[in-house]
Amino acid sequence: xxxxxxxxxxxxxxxxxxxxxxxxxxPLTKQPLRMCEKxxxxxxxxxxxxxPIVEWIPRLVPxxxxxxxxxxxxxxxxxxxxxxx
Amino acid sequence: MATTLQFALPSIAGRxxxxxxxxxxxxxxxxxxxxxxxxxxxxxxxxxNDLFSLGRHRVWKRMTVSWSGVKEGDTVLxxxxxxxxxxxxxxxxxxxxxxxxxxGVIAMKFDQTDSYLTEALCLELVEFWQDLRVIALDFSxxxxxxxxxxxxxxxxxxxxxxxxxxxxxxELPFSxxxxxxxxxxxxxxxxxxxRKAMEEMYKVLKPGSKVSILDFNKSxxxxxxxxxxxxxxxxxxxxxxxxxxxxxxxxxxxxIKEYLTGNELEKxxxxxxxxxxxxxxxxxxxxxxxxxxx
Numbered sequence: 075x076x077x078x079x080x081x082x083x084x085x086x087x088x089x090x091x092x093x094x095x096x097x098x099x100x101p102l103t104k105q106p107l108r109m110c111e112k113x114x115x116x117x118x119x120x121x122x123x124x125x126p127i128v129e130w131i132p133r134l135v136p137x138x139x140x141x142x143x144x145x146x147x148x149x150x151x152x153x154x155x156x157x158x159x
Numbered sequence: 160m161a162t163t164l165q166f167a168l169p170s171i172a173g174r175x176x177x178x179x180x181x182x183x184x185x186x187x188x189x190x191x192x193x194x195x196x197x198x199x200x201x202x203x204x205x206x207x208n209d210l211f212s213l214g215r216h217r218v219w220k221r222m223t224v225s226w227s228g229v230k231e232g233d234t235v236l237x238x239x240x241x242x243x244x245x246x247x248x249x250x251x252x253x254x255x256x257x258x259x260x261x262x263g264v265i266a267m268k269f270d271q272t273d274s275y276l277t278e279a280l281c282l283e284l285v286e287f288w289q290d291l292r293v294i295a296l297d298f299s300x301x302x303x304x305x306x307x308x309x310x311x312x313x314x315x316x317x318x319x320x321x322x323x324x325x326x327x328x329x330e331l332p333f334s335x336x337x338x339x340x341x342x343x344x345x346x347x348x349x350x351x352x353x354r355k356a357m358e359e360m361y362k363v364l365k366p367g368s369k370v371s372i373l374d375f376n377k378s379x380x381x382x383x384x385x386x387x388x389x390x391x392x393x394x395x396x397x398x399x400x401x402x403x404x405x406x407x408x409x410x411x412x413x414x415i416k417e418y419l420t421g422n423e424l425e426k427x428x429x430x431x432x433x434x435x436x437x438x439x440x441x442x443x444x445x446x447x448x449x450x451x452x453x
Contacts, residue, residue, distance in 0.1 A: 094322050097234075097294070097337050101330035131307065133325040134332035135298055 090132060100125075101134050117142070190298075190327075190351050196407050197241070197299040197349075205242050205305075207402070211395055212442075217244075219373055219446050223342055224248045226439075226450045227371035233292070233339035236363060238328050238356070239346020240295035243306030243321070249342065250317045253292040292320040294338075298327050329355040333363045341370040348374045348418045357431040357451075364453040370433075375411075376440055376447035377418045383444045388412060424449045 095109050100118035107116040107125070115124040116132055123139040125132060208216050224245065229235050231254045237246045297303050303323050310318050326332050328343075329352050341360055350356045360370050378384050391412045399408035419427060421438030424447075428436035433451040440447050 090322065094294070097333050098324075099332055099334050101326060101332040104334075106334075107332075129304075129307070131303055131323045131325055132332075133300075135325055135327045136330055138325065 090127060090130060098132065098134065101136050102139075115140075193349050193351070194298050196410060197297075198301040199404065199407060205244075207399065207408075208244075210398065215442060219442055219448070220244050220248055220344055222441060223344060223371045223373040223448055224252060226369070226448055227340040227342050228369045229253060229340040234337065235293050236333070236338045236341040236360075237293065237295040238297075238331075238341060238343045238360065239349065240297045240306060240323070241299070241302045241344070241346075243295060243309055243323075245342050245344045246293050246295035246306065246321050247309070247313070247318060249340075250293045250321050251315070253320065254317055292317075294322050294324060294333070296324040296326045296328070296331070298325065300325055329359060331359040331363055335362050336365045337363050339365055339368050341368070342372070343370070344373045346374070347372050348414050353419070354427060354431065357427060357433075361432050361453060366453055369450055369452050372424070372449040372451070374447060375415045375418065376442075376445055377415055377420045378440075378444055379420055379422075380444065387415065387445055391415075421447050421449070 090109070095107070095116075098107050098116065099105060100107055100120065100123070102123075103118060103120045105118060105120040107118055110117050110124070113124060114128075115126050116134070117124050118139070122142045124142050125134050125139050127133070212219075227235070227249075229249055229252045231252065233253050235249050235253060237249060240246050295306065297306075303325055307323055310321060310323075324332065328346065328350050341364055343360075347353055347356060364370060375387070376383070378387070391408070395408050395411065396405050399405050421440065425436040425438050428449065428451040433453060435452040436449060437451075438447055438449045
């Protein structure tokens with residue numbers, strides 16, 4: 075008996091691969107980004123900015139960034155940091 | 160409360176302008192204007208490329224991919240990807256690989272008479288890790304949506320290895336030395352700060368890798384320039400008018416005039432730090448391809 079459950083190793087919420095998440099950095103600071111499945115976004119902790127992922131396409135034009143103003147916004151993540159410098 | 164990051168750029172994205180004599184010569188100067196332009200032409204961009212070049216743009220793009228030195232297994236970047244022509248060609252070259260992880264469970268089964276054992280090996284395919292191979296970036300949301308639609312319509316498995324990113328060529332969102340090759344097709348000419356874009360591409364390429372840049376050739380031959388101008392004025396713009404896009408394609412002529420010649424492109428690449436840079440005229444001298452090595 076062979077049971078198949080092929081599942082792409084992609085985030086179910088964001089739809090971007092973990093491999094892509096390793097390459098992506100903040101366009102302004104070039105620092106690693108943190109994937110946040112709760113808000114479906116990529117967080118630049120160094121400047122407190124969130125970049126949305128819409129229909130599996132990350133929006134990383136600097137003007138797409140949303141400034142996160144509260145500690146609650148900054149900490150609203152259920153994903154550990156996935157990038158390495 | 161979240162605040163949108165504001166930059167001092169005019170916001171005209173999504174607004175369609177009616178062509179009129181007052182706006183016909185309005186220069187498309189800033190990045191926001193150009194972004195809006197490419198959003199407007201997105202629905203007909205592919206068809207008009209075929210029409211204006213009589214399909215030849217497909218050949219030139221294959222040459223661009225070939226010059227990039229891309230090979231199977233590489234991770235490559237396509238900047239200013241538009242609706243994805245170069246990205247699809249790159250994905251065919253780099254192919255697709257995957258890794259399977261198995262968890263094996265051996266189940267022992269005894270039949271009713273216990274006279275023999277049957278053994279069933281249960282394999283569960285728990286993960287299929289698809290290597291990321293092609294990253295394609297553009298600042299036009301509409302162009303990216305078309306690219307993603309084309310990807311979902313195509314059946315070749317290798318096209319699944321493309322990831323689309325909305326981003327700015329002068330602020331690339333990638334780690335240093337991430338890519339084995341890069342391409343830009345009909346994009347560098349449209350970037351306001353070309354030096355910055357070249358610097359960004361230099362940083363994200365691995366040492367020894369190449370960027371292959373296809374665009375119109377700003378020819379030093381006055382005959383070529385004249386023929387190019389005539390074709391834009393009497394073929395391209397009239398056809399584009401039929402789609403309500405006369406202004407958008409009139410921009411093409413000015414953008415070529417403001418672009419760099421082959422020699423100037425080679426010089427710019429050298430100044431940015433590329434170890435080698437060579438410009439090739441193709442398409443009877445109307446097109447050109449710069450190949451720069453990191």
